[in-house]
Amino acid sequence: MTTQTPGLHAVPAADPAAQAEQDRAGQEHFDRIIAEDSRVEPRDWMPEAYRKTLVRQVSQHAHSEIIGMQPEGNWISRAPSLKRKAILMAKVQDEAGHGLYLYSAAETLGTPRHVLNQQLLDGRAKYSSIFNYPARTWADMGAIGWLVDGAAIANQVPLCRASYGPYGRAMVRICKEESFHQRQGWEILYELSHGTPAQKQMAQDAVNRFYGPSLQMFGPPDEDSPNSKQSMAWNIKRFSNDELRQRFVDMIVEQAEALDLTLPDPDLKWNEDRGHYDYGPLDWDEFKAVVSGKGPCSVQRMQRRRQAHEDGAWVREAAAAYARKTAAERASAELIGA
Ligand SMILES: [Fe+2]
Numbered sequence: 333m334t335t336q337t338p339g340l341h342a343v344p345a346a347d348p349a350a351q352a353e354q355d356r357a358g359q360e361h362f363d364r365i366i367a368e369d370s371r372v373e374p375r376d377w378m379p380e381a382y383r384k385t386l387v388r389q390v391s392q393h394a395h396s397e398i399i400g401m402q403p404e405g406n407w408i409s410r411a412p413s414l415k416r417k418a419i420l421m422a423k424v425q426d427e428a429g430h431g432l433y434l435y436s437a438a439e440t441l442g443t444p445r446h447v448l449n450q451q452l453l454d455g456r457a458k459y460s461s462i463f464n465y466p467a468r469t470w471a472d473m474g475a476i477g478w479l480v481d482g483a484a485i486a487n488q489v490p491l492c493r494a495s496y497g498p499y500g501r502a503m504v505r506i507c508k509e510e511s512f513h514q515r516q517g518w519e520i521l522y523e524l525s526h527g528t529p530a531q532k533q534m535a536q537d538a539v540n541r542f543y544g545p546s547l548q549m550f551g552p553p554d555e556d557s558p559n560s561k562q563s564m565a566w567n568i569k570r571f572s573n574d575e576l577r578q579r580f581v582d583m584i585v586e587q588a589e590a591l592d593l594t595l596p597d598p599d600l601k602w603n604e605d606r607g608h609y610d611y612g613p614l615d616w617d618e619f620k621a622v623v624s625g626k627g628p629c630s631v632q633r634m635q636r637r638r639q640a641h642e643d644g645a646w647v648r649e650a651a652a653a654y655a656r657k658t659a660a661e662r663a664s665a666e667l668i669g670a
């Protein structure tokens with residue numbers, strides 16, 4: 333038997349009976365945390381399925397932030413003014429930061445970042461399907477900010493209360509930055525929509541292309557999302573995919589009116605009985621294809637990521653060499669001191 337505080341992740345016990353007792357106490361502690369709606373921290377005992385679900389979700393989220401830098405990164409050098417360039421650069425850098433917080437959160441679950449990164453590079457890990465679409469015009473920077481970052485906010489604000497502490501805390505800062513991203517996208521679209529007819533057309537075209545994929549960012553319909561129920565029982569997810577999607581639709585219909593742009597869905601209409609907007613069916617076959625690497629830019633996104641990883645090899649080598657050097661210096665200073 334170990335003498336650990338119940339619930340803390342204990343060193344595996346020597347005999348099966350002791351191990352079983354340790355797991356029972358750990359499970360009890362975990363269940364109490366979930367029932368009280370408080371937080372699970374890295375050193376707490378947790379069911380393996382909970383840990384696995386979180387590693388998958390948090391790392392997919394991190395990969396999405398990193399791959400998501402590409403469609404907008406392509407437009408930094410083509411931004412129409414210095415101000416727009418500075419804003420877009422700040423936004424893309426934020427996304428890199430989001431990736432890093434999230435990889436750090438995932439590491440606290442016991443899977444190192446280089447392992448997660450390798451899964452992405454090998455094509456074994458998924459990331460949000462939306463980033464496999466091209467950003468064709470400057471107006472796409474507006475549509476991505478308004479709709480894609482907007483959908484991210486709708487999805488992520490409830491995750492600030494996720495039961496796993498490091499994930500929830502990372503989401504607090506991420507959501508604040510996403511709000512800025514959404515506002516800058518909104519402003520780009522507003523200016524274009526109130527500019528020349530050609531600019532307005534460009535804004536409308538961008539919204540037409542990003543509307544469907546942004547609704548798909550919430551994931552498959554509830555009946556096709558078997559893991560959602562368990563994630564909700566564990567207080568990781570707070571609302572189902574369809575609930576979040578509905579919230580988002582209700583929000584953007586009015587925002588589109590203020591932008592003087594239309595949403596490309598003939599079935600979109602207010603439903604008095606439900607107190608929500610009805611919307612038309614989404615193309616889930618397209619979603620499945622795009623999320624599994626068959627999107628219009630999937631190959632390009634992965635090539636670019638692998639190239640960036642290779643280009644960064646010298647940084648990793650230099651950091652490792654520096655760490656070795658300082659460790660050796662410290663060791664010899666201790667020897668002299670002793
Ligand atoms: Fe982000």
Ligand SMILES: [Fe+2]
Nearest residue numbers: 427481510513
């Ligand atoms: Fe963002």
